[in-house]
Amino acid sequence: MISVVILGTGNLAQHLCQTFSKTDSIQLIQVYGRNQGNLRWFSSYTEVCSEPKDIAKADVYLIAVSDQAIEEVSHHLLDKNGVVAHTSGATPINVLSAKNRGVFYPLQTFTKGKSVDFDSIPICLESQSEESLGVLQDLAQAISSKVHLIDTEQRRQLHLAAVFANNFTNYLYGIGEAICHRNKISFDLLKPLIQETSNKITSLTPKEAQTGPARRGDEKSMNQHLSLISDPSEQEIYRLLSKAIKTKYEKEL
Amino acid sequence: MISVVILGTGNLAQHLCQTFSKTDSIQLIQVYGRNQGNLRWFSSYTEVCSEPKDIAKADVYLIAVSDQAIEEVSHHLLDKNGVVAHTSGATPINVLSAKNRGVFYPLQTFTKGKSVDFDSIPICLESQSEESLGVLQDLAQAISSKVHLIDTEQRRQLHLAAVFANNFTNYLYGIGEAICHRNKISFDLLKPLIQETSNKITSLTPKEAQTGPARRGDEKSMNQHLSLISDPSEQEIYRLLSKAIKTKYEKEL
Structure with missing residues (x-):
């Protein structure tokens, strides 16, 4: 005991x-x-x-x-x-x-x-x-x-990794929700996608699971998306994350 | 039939x-x-x-x-x-x-x-x-x-929202994984957190579920985290998302 x-x-x-x-x-x-x-x-x-x-x-x-x-x-x-x-x-x-x-x-x-x-x-x-x-x-x-x-150093890094995987991820959910609300769409429509996105990494690595316009280097779709975003902060986030994904995968295209 | x-x-x-x-x-x-x-x-x-x-x-x-x-x-x-x-x-x-x-x-x-x-x-x-x-x-x-x-316009916006909730989220999982690997920590340690992050939004809004240093306006922790990141792209993403979260919540602090 x-x-x-x-x-x-x-x-x-x-x-x-x-x-x-x-x-x-x-x-x-x-x-x-x-x-x-x-x-x-x-x-x-x-x-x-x-x-x-x-x-x-x-x-x-x-x-x-x-x-x-x-x-x-x-x-x-x-x-x-x-x-x-x-x-x-x-x-x-x-x-x-x-x-x-x-x-x-x-x-x-x-x-x-x-x-x-x-x-x-x-x-x-x-x-x-x-x-x-x-x-x-x-x-x-x-x-x-x-x-x-x-150890202390690993734990610090793990805590940092958790900020990306939890805090920032949750903030992206919030952007998804905001886009839905602005367009009179229920956020419930996104929830199964959010669940499946997190389920996927139990059987695939995040690298294997990556999809979307930036992954494909599809500039046309990315520009279309950017034209749909009016919030400057959301636009900046879209640009930066798309650029990061594109850079990571472009060697493979 | x-x-x-x-x-x-x-x-x-x-x-x-x-x-x-x-x-x-x-x-x-x-x-x-x-x-x-x-x-x-x-x-x-x-x-x-x-x-x-x-x-x-x-x-x-x-x-x-x-x-x-x-x-x-x-x-x-x-x-x-x-x-x-x-x-x-x-x-x-x-x-x-x-x-x-x-x-x-x-x-x-x-x-x-x-x-x-x-x-x-x-x-x-x-x-x-x-x-x-x-x-x-x-x-x-x-x-x-x-x-x-x-309709077509709503569907476009929904597709955009899905990019944030799925493509970008998955990319953040990938950063979490990269941080783990660099520090000889198994990515499995992050997986329950990732699952719970997505489960949370079935009972809370993303706004209610938001936690972390940026949410608290905790500059000291954010600076510590930044000092742990050597990859410039990850650092830029950390800065931008932290800034967005901080701006969203600072009125409430």
């Missing part, structure tokens, strides 16, 4: 709380947060506390707060012997000022109120001792079948 | 052939194509022909060829009384020179060898007569529960 304290009350903290609570080999003994209002949600799952001096003794302390607050929160844990791990993709392990440091980074986008199956979420671990790593591995493997050792 | 001839032997023609063949109310009577080799695949499903004069009489002729070839292929059908419809998002209805013209545009990305469930694929119809439209509606509804009337 691994005992865990979660520090933080946001989206990820909520998802971890729910998952730990239903995992037999994990005992979520406490959630710490400064905001009493936010803590209320957690009190149906476990004990809550808002004073650093009341933080309980545990095998693992998971810091699930915003990147800027990690260092400060870790100061409350200087006297703890358990493994102190943050959950951030972009933050180095050494901002933590604890005896036993680690990183426990679940690579996923978490939405309030939308449950996720942790079993398929990659959890990226880093640690500076074999012993701490063993504890984090036990914790991660209890909730996920995809546990990876990823 | 609706009788159909497919003209074309590509990806979409194959998927339509498979779907029509297993639909009781549709009789796929022939597939026409110039390339004998490509026709062979179809001969296990129906009759094939490669001479325009041999094209059979049918209720509907579906032209599933590349955009540039639509007009030429439609010339073979001048004497036909059935509805002649193309399947292209970017092509106006009036390139067709047939008596009864129409458009039958399935909005999806089709991959060779990867079967799709047509029932969930939106089919966008256009026609210039009530009678032709009725025939196309019967055909579309026999294979899909999502049949929409979309």
Whole structure:
């Protein structure tokens, strides 16, 4: 049985709380947060506390707060012997000022109120001792079948890759939606295409899956598209991404 | 029973052939194509022909060829009384020179060898007569529960929206993959994130689902990311998309 304290009350903290609570080999003994209002949600799952001096003794302390607050929160844990791990993709392990440091980074986008199956979420671990790593591995493997050792530099790059694959992708969905709305077309018409686009990469590489006018070097279609766009930002994005795709594939045409 | 001839032997023609063949109310009577080799695949499903004069009489002729070839292929059908419809998002209805013209545009990305469930694929119809439209509606509804009337201008815009939601999105997946490979990280780590990103928009709007440094106006993280990118094209894409997201959301910060 691994005992865990979660520090933080946001989206990820909520998802971890729910998952730990239903995992037999994990005992979520406490959630710490400064905001009493936010803590209320957690009190149906476990004990809550808002004073650093009341933080309980545990095998693992998971810091699930915003990147800027990690260092400060870790100061409350200087006297703890358990493994102190943050959950951030972009933050180095050494901002933590604890005896036993680690990183426990679940690579996923978490939405309030939308449950996720942790079993398929990659959890990226880093640690500076074999012993701490063993504890984090036990914790991660209890909730996920995809546990990876990823160092600080790799994790930074992975976080960057995730910005392209998630943040920017979602923004493109938004442009698709805006085009639909302007033309009185339901955005629902695009949704099956969006689903299939993401499904494709389970069986093809993105390179193999690439289609469209830029892929074919079809200048006529690209110019037609550009003439349909009135928003300057959308036009710039269309131009830049088309140019990038064209450049990548033109050797093969 | 609706009788159909497919003209074309590509990806979409194959998927339509498979779907029509297993639909009781549709009789796929022939597939026409110039390339004998490509026709062979179809001969296990129906009759094939490669001479325009041999094209059979049918209720509907579906032209599933590349955009540039639509007009030429439609010339073979001048004497036909059935509805002649193309399947292209970017092509106006009036390139067709047939008596009864129409458009039958399935909005999806089709991959060779990867079967799709047509029932969930939106089919966008256009026609210039009530009678032709009725025939196309019967055909579309026999294979899909999502049949929409979309005119030429709307369809052009929808096709443009699809470029953002599919072609450009897939290219961003490719950048994510490239970043992983360069840093000796398996691209599999990003796949659950990619899946969840597309799943999110079934319950949230893209605007609600937007997260990340640009969404938060977090300049420090954005600069850190930029310092990690050495490829000039990726850097330009990062800058432009971050700027667009920041501009869209900064009023709300």
